[in-house]
Structures are given as C-alpha cells and as structure tokens.
Amino acid sequence: MSLTAQRAETRSEETTGAREARAAIVIAAALYTVGALLIATAPLLPHVSSPLGAAAVAAAALLTAGGLLIAFSRRLGGLGLACAADLWGVVLIALLCASTGGAVSPFGLIYFFALGHAAAFQPRGRLLLVGAAALVGFLAPLAYSHVSTVFGAVAAVGIVLALLTSVVIHVALERVREQRRRLEFLIGATANLDASLDPAETLRKIARTAVPEFAELCVIDLLDRRGSIGSTVAAAADPAVAAEVERLRDATPLQADGRHPVAQVLGSGVPVVLNDLTDGVALQRFAQSDEHQQFMRDAGLRSAAVFPMVARGRTHGAISFLHLGRSARYDADQLAVLEDLTGRAAMALDNARLYAERAHVARTLQRSLMPSALPLISGLELASCFRPMGAGNEVGGDFYDAFEDRETCWLVVGDVCGKGAEAAALTGFLRHTTVAHARKGMGPGAVLTEVNRAMLDQDFQGRFATAILAQLRFRSEGVVLTVASAGHPAALIARAGGHVQEYGGHGALLGIFPDAVIEESTTALQPGDALALYTDGLLEARAPERVLTVDQLIEQLERYSPRSAQDTANALLELVDFGRDVRDDVAVVVARVTPADAPAVA
Numbered sequence: 001m002s003l004t005a006q007r008a009e010t011r012s013e014e015t016t017g018a019r020e021a022r023a024a025i026v027i028a029a030a031l032y033t034v035g036a037l038l039i040a041t042a043p044l045l046p047h048v049s050s051p052l053g054a055a056a057v058a059a060a061a062l063l064t065a066g067g068l069l070i071a072f073s074r075r076l077g078g079l080g081l082a083c084a085a086d087l088w089g090v091v092l093i094a095l096l097c098a099s100t101g102g103a104v105s106p107f108g109l110i111y112f113f114a115l116g117h118a119a120a121f122q123p124r125g126r127l128l129l130v131g132a133a134a135l136v137g138f139l140a141p142l143a144y145s146h147v148s149t150v151f152g153a154v155a156a157v158g159i160v161l162a163l164l165t166s167v168v169i170h171v172a173l174e175r176v177r178e179q180r181r182r183l184e185f186l187i188g189a190t191a192n193l194d195a196s197l198d199p200a201e202t203l204r205k206i207a208r209t210a211v212p213e214f215a216e217l218c219v220i221d222l223l224d225r226r227g228s229i230g231s232t233v234a235a236a237a238d239p240a241v242a243a244e245v246e247r248l249r250d251a252t253p254l255q256a257d258g259r260h261p262v263a264q265v266l267g268s269g270v271p272v273v274l275n276d277l278t279d280g281v282a283l284q285r286f287a288q289s290d291e292h293q294q295f296m297r298d299a300g301l302r303s304a305a306v307f308p309m310v311a312r313g314r315t316h317g318a319i320s321f322l323h324l325g326r327s328a329r330y331d332a333d334q335l336a337v338l339e340d341l342t343g344r345a346a347m348a349l350d351n352a353r354l355y356a357e358r359a360h361v362a363r364t365l366q367r368s369l370m371p372s373a374l375p376l377i378s379g380l381e382l383a384s385c386f387r388p389m390g391a392g393n394e395v396g397g398d399f400y401d402a403f404e405d406r407e408t409c410w411l412v413v414g415d416v417c418g419k420g421a422e423a424a425a426l427t428g429f430l431r432h433t434t435v436a437h438a439r440k441g442m443g444p445g446a447v448l449t450e451v452n453r454a455m456l457d458q459d460f461q462g463r464f465a466t467a468i469l470a471q472l473r474f475r476s477e478g479v480v481l482t483v484a485s486a487g488h489p490a491a492l493i494a495r496a497g498g499h500v501q502e503y504g505g506h507g508a509l510l511g512i513f514p515d516a517v518i519e520e521s522t523t524a525l526q527p528g529d530a531l532a533l534y535t536d537g538l539l540e541a542r543a544p545e546r547v548l549t550v551d552q553l554i555e556q557l558e559r560y561s562p563r564s565a566q567d568t569a570n571a572l573l574e575l576v577d578f579g580r581d582v583r584d585d586v587a588v589v590v591a592r593v594t595p596a597d598a599p600a601v602a
Contacts, residue, residue, distance in 0.1 A: 111134045382589075
C-alpha cells in the first residue's frame with residue numbers, strides 16, 4: 001500500500017473511531033455538569049427527603065465530569081468509557097430520585113440524558129444495556145415507596161417517549177455514520193487507486209479495494225484490443241480463492257457472446273445484480289465448466305453485482321463484486337457506492353494505460369534522437385550514458401551523438417530548452433543539422449555557427465539550445481582536439497598522468513543571436529587522455545538541494561584516476577543519486593585515446 005493510501009486510511013480510522021469516542025466523552029462530561037447544576041435546584045422543590053443525598057449526587061456528578069475531562073485531555077478511553085459514564089449516570093439518577101421524592105421526583109427526566117447520549121454514540125448492544133439499566137432505575141420507586149396510579153401512566157408515557165426518542169436518534173445517526181463511512185471509503189479508495197500509474201499494479205489495487213468492505217471476492221475481466229474477454233485479475237479475503245478464479249479464467253476464458261453476467265454487462269453496458277445464487281440452476285447456467293460450477297458451489301457463492309468499467313467513452317472490461325459464504329444481498333445504497341467505485345476504478349485504469357502509452361511513445365522517440373550504438377573507431381574508446389528526468393515520460397531536452405568522417409571523429413552534446421514534442425523536434429533538427437554541416441569539412445566553430453543560422457531561419461517559437469562540439473583528428477603525433485561551445489558547459493580533459501582540466505569556452509546560445517560568436521580551442525591528446533562532454537543536468541540533477549561545481553567534477557576524476565572511457569563516465573555519474581527523481585536529463589559522452597594498435601571500444 002502506498003504512503004498516500006495509508007495516510008488516507010489512517011485519517012478514516014481516526015474519524016470514525018477516535019474522534020467520535022472523544023466527542024462522546026466530552027459530551028458526557030458536559031451532561032454531568034448540566035445535571036449537577038439542575039440538582040442545585042433541589043432545595044427549591046417539595047418532597048426532598050434528603051438534601052444531603054442530593055448534594056452528594058451533585059458532587060459525584062461534578063467529580064465524574066472532571067474525570068471525563070481529564071481522560072479527554074489525555075486521549076484516554078473510548079466508547080467503552082462513554083458507555084460506563086452512561087451506566088454510572090443511571091445509578092446517580094436513581095439515587096437522586098430516591099433522595100428527592102421517589103416516584104414524584106422531577107429528576108426522573110434526567111434519564112433522557114443517559115438514553116439520548118447512548119443512542120447517539122453507542123452501538124445497538126450497549127444502547128440496549130443502558131436502556132435496560134435506565135428502565136430498572138426509573139421503576140425502582142416501586143420497590144421502596146408507595147406509588148399512585150398516576151405514576152403508572154407517567155411511567156408508560158415516559159417509557160414510550162424514551163423508546164421512540166432513542167430509536168429515532170440511534171437510527172438517524174447510524175445512517176449518517178454509514179454515509180460517512182462510505183464517503184471515507186471512496187476517498188481512501190481514490191487515493192489508493194491514484195497512487196500508481198502502472199496498469200498492472202492499478203488493476204491489483206482496484207481488485208483489493210472492495211475486499212472485504214463490500215465483497216469477499218472481486219474479479220476484474222478486461223477486454224483486449226479485439227474486443228474479446230482477455231486477462232483476469234482477482235482479489236479475495238482468501239488468497240487461494242482469488243488464485244483459483246484466475247486459474248479457471250485462464251483455463252476456460254469467458255466468451256463475449258455467452259450467458260455469463262460479465263458477458264451480459266459488456267454487451268449491454270448495463271449493470272447486473274444477482275441476489276440469489278444459491279440454487280443449482282443459476283450456478284449451472286453461469287458456469288463455464290463442471291470444474292467452474294463445483295468451485296462456485298464450494299466457495300459458497302451467494303450474490304453478485306457486475307458493473308461495466310467505462311472511462312472516456314471506452315469500455316475497458318467489467319468488475320464483479322461477490323459475496324461468499326453468507327446470505328448478504330446488495331442494497332440500493334451499496335450498489336450506488338459500488339457503481340461510484342467502479343467509475344473511479346475505470347478512470348484510474350484508463351489514466352494508467354494512457355500514461356504507459358505516453359511513456360512508451362516518449363521512450364521510443366527519445367531513442368530515435370540518440371545513436372542506437374556508438375561507432376567503433378580505431379584509436380578511440382567511447383562510452384556514453386543518458387538518464388532522463390524522472391520517469392522519462394516526456395521527450396526532448398538533452399541529446400548526444402558520435403560519428404566518424406574520414407580520419408576525424410566528432411562528438412556533440414547538447415541541451416534544448418523545454419520538454420515535449422516541440423523540444424523533440426528541435427532536438428532532432430539540431431542533431432541532424434550538426435552532422436550534415438560537420439561532414440562538409442568545416443571546423444566545430446563554423447559548424448555551430450551554421451546551426452545557429454539554421455535555427456534562426458526556422459520557427460521554433462523562441463526556443464534556444466546549448467551545444468558543445470568536439471572534433472578529434474588523428475595525426476601521427478597524436479590526436480588533435482578542437483572544441484567549440486555554444487553556451488554549453490566546457491569539456492573536461494583527464495590526462496593519462498592524472499591531471500584533470502576544464503577546457504574550452506562557453507560561447508553564445510544557439511537560436512538567439514544572429515551574429516553569435518563561437519570560438520574554437522585546440523589542443524593535443526595523447527594515449528591515455530580522456531575527453532568528457534556532459535550536460536548541465538549533471539551539475540543540477542539534485543538542485544536546489546545540491547548543485548555540483550566543475551571543481552567537484554575535476555576532484556572526482558582526479559581521485560578515481562579512471563583507466564577507461566566507461567570508468568570515466570561512471571566516476572562522473574557517481575556524483576548523482578539516481579535513486580531519487582532528478583530534476584533534469586543527464587547526458588555524458590567520453591572519448592579516451594588508446595594506442596594505435598589497441599582494438600576499438602564503444
């Protein structure tokens with residue numbers, strides 16, 4: 001269960017349990033206080049046989065109120081404490097009536113306090129217990145004093161009024177509680193369903209949501225792309241039952257044009273409710289095989305409600321809620337909740353599928369913007385790494401490429417402003433335009449200048465980009481490196497002796513200035529030297545909590561002294577915690593010069 005769903009469930013339990021118990025305790029304390037104030041009027045009434053007894057009851061009521069308030073402030077007790085307070089109140093009221101006239105005591109009306117409080121908060125069994133105690137207390141004067149016929153009439157009327165009042169209060173509040181529980185169930189279920197965007201996990205969550213609150217078994221049958229009933233997911237209070245349902249569905253798939261309730265619902269789009277599945281005729285009619293019929297009989301199938309899963313006008317399948325082993329039927333209120341839950345579940349499944357499709361398209365397009373494999377170039381060892389931001393469901397942003405042209409190797413790394421389809425279009429444009437101009441025999445600075453002009457000639461809606469282009473030319477004395485940067489982080493050169501330096505300028509952004517100045521820097525690389533190009537995502541992956549500096553990258557490479565291109569890339573990537581979501585794409589390309597007779601590595 002996700003953290004969001006756990007929090008929603010915790011809030012629900014606190015609402016229906018602890019908060020209601022605390023309210024019952026504090027209201028009981030208030031009633032005791034009001035009762036003590038009423039008892040204070042006892043000296044003004046006739047037939048008060050024991051003023052001291054009344055005063056003692058008042059004192060006991062105040063002490064009880066104080067104790068309840070202490071329990072409330074310290075979050076002690078629960079509905080059991082509130083029930084004990086009701087019963088103790090009945091005892092005090094009986095003692096008070098005995099001290100103030102018995103059968104003619106006006107304080108007998110205070111019994112309504114205890115009954116009303118119990119009816120409002122206690123379950124039916126405790127309410128009956130408090131009601132029986134109040135009845136005994138109310139009729140107690142019959143045992144110790146002479147009563148008139150008027151008392152009998154008053155007692156009859158009082159008992160009837162108390163019964164009606166208690167029943168009305170209890171039934172009304174229980175219905176409110178039931179509506180609240182169902183609302184909290186739907187809120188918690190929605191939070192649970194929205195916690196995952198993986199279709200398979202979402203299906204499991206949907207199936208588990210209604211068990212055991214509304215069903216002992218929940219079965220989801222999905223439609224495939226051809227409109228046939230395909231995969232099935234089940235959840236049950238007994239996991240063995242769910243596993244058996246899935247096995248039977250796999251062994252004997254449901255037919256979309258069959259008589260099974262799932263097929264009827266998928267064909268008509270109308271829910272089907274079956275409140276009596278105990279007779280053999282119904283089981284035989286809906287069974288897909290003898291084994292299926294025996295399973296339904298052994299599982300104790302009693303009733304079922306089947307709903308179509310429709311979201312955005314598309315039917316994904318059907319969900320069945322089934323009662324097993326008990327004669328429960330689905331009433332109108334439960335069906336309304338299940339229909340609401342089905343709609344939410346269908347939308348959650350549709351969202352998960354749309355997200356999965358979008359992520360698949362993004363990954364496919366992202367792969368098309370990168371080289372499928374690095375080229376094998378004699379005298380060079382190449383390595384690369386690309387880590388998309390977050391789940392990688394948005395394409396665009398960082399890119400890289402490596403290609404060979406006669407006796408020259410080119411490396412390019414760039415970063416496009418923004419994400420999405422527009423950024424992807426610009427990314428593809430930059431990559432292919434750079435390759436095309438590089439093959440014309442231009443230097444890196446001239447290539448990026450032409451790319452900048454080409455960007456300005458196109459309508460990219462104000463988007464800009466950065467790029468760094470490295471040209472490695474093979475000569476007898478070594479490799480000549482020429483680097484040009486257009487607003488991009490400079491390259492890193494790790495010498496074979498362990499020294500690491502930042503190399504190349506930054507230049508002007510691409511797509512902004514028509515007369516952008518992009519300068520070149522040239523140096524020589526010897527066997528064992530490595531060139532590393534990267535995007536600013538490497539520096540800002542954990543921003544704003546942590547932003548790396550170029551000095552930290554240099555220190556990392558000098559500390560590790562990597563012996564291969566891949567080791568160089570890994571050393572840089574170790575500075576980023578990819579276990580958490582990063583805020584930007586990260587791209588790294590490394591070229592390491594090898595001896596002329598060494599095999600090419602990519």
